[in-house]
């Protein structure tokens with residue numbers, strides 16, 4: 001039977017499914033995590049342990065039409081400086097709650113556009129972090145760089161603050177596509193940012209390319225991918241464009257008739273994937289690729305790959321602390337999302353409160369299902385030998401059911417399950433079968449392919 005036909009039977013070309021960067025997905029977070037619970041989870045981090053810290057800057061100078069991120073445009077520097085003050089105040093409050101010796105092992109600045117900050121503000125923010133919470137000597141400091149919003153002074157400030165990794169969004173180099181998605185960024189501007197980062201010792205460079213963009217063809221994505229690879233990135237994230245104008249109003253500016261059909265989206269992904277493989281990149285999970293000597297590829301080979309809000313990671317910290325409006329923290333006990341409105345976030349922090357917005361307390365069933373889903377998303381399988389006999393007795397019937405439901409796509413052996421290579425486009429749909437909160441809010445999710 002035709003491979004596309006088989007996958008269509010399971011809704012590959014129609015379904016909207018979570019990306020499973022968390023389980024449960026963030027749209028199931030609710031108001032049952034209070035500031036008191038948030039504070040208790042922070043205080044319960046074991047003394048001396050290593051944590052990750054994610055810092056969110058929700059401002060952009062321009063609002064790209066394709067982007068569904070919650071971010072706000074800025075006309076002047078004032079709000080960004082005021083927001084930086086609040087970030088520093090939140091970090092100082094956190095440091096008063098964290099137990100002795102908690103150390104930052106991974107630090108990521110994301111957004112929005114963190115490179116909107118002036119060089120002096122970057123230096124002030126980095127110093128405030130180091131002055132408040134211990135930072136590991138071997139910290140991995142990564143920053144999302146907008147090539148249109150960076151210069152030598154800011155690159156120097158980030159390098160002096162210890163940046164070793166960077167991520168650059170490209171989307172597509174084709175000028176017509178860039179115009180339609182409201183994000184113009186020439187190859188020369190991107191190349192100059194890459195050269196500036198490399199010259200300052202950035203040893204791991206991640207780039208994002210989107211498939212499924214309006215008027216994108218196999219020829220166009222081939223050309224864009226070849227241009228991207230000429231910049232020699234260490235990692236490439238190949239994300240599907242999610243057209244969700246009911247959630248991101250500015251996407252209404254993108255003509256729906258120019259979007260490729262679902263079958264064409266899969267062909268675009270596979271074309272780009274083939275070029276990456278020819279060029280020696282290893283596939284990492286559903287949508288990432290890395291040079292074989294990159295730490296993400298090593299983590300994948302050694303079974304240490306994890307999934308978090310930034311996608312795939314080799315981060316093994318049990319705790320991720322989110323700082324800034326709408327940032328999400330992850331604790332062994334559950335998730336907390338800071339309040340999303342920048343005004344409410346600033347009000348809470350200035351009043352000396354934690355800016356707790358919503359969250360989720362993990363149940364034992366959540367933890368069990370999240371481990372299965374994470375392993376499916378990271379390694380396309382689940383190995384029962386990694387868990388104890390009591391857990392095995394609970395997980396085995398779930399895997400039996402999964403293999404029955406996806407017969408021909410998932411194989412069940414004595415040691416676990418595995419998604420067949422040809423069926424990996426179905427991975428998010430297969431993971432949804434494990435999701436106990438499942439699909440009732442499918443409009444909040446993106447296309448399965």
Ligand code: SF4
Pocket residue numbers: 059060061062063064067068069071111112113146169183
């Ligand atoms: S793509 Fe980047 S710069 Fe554009 S709106 Fe989204 S976060 Fe802002």
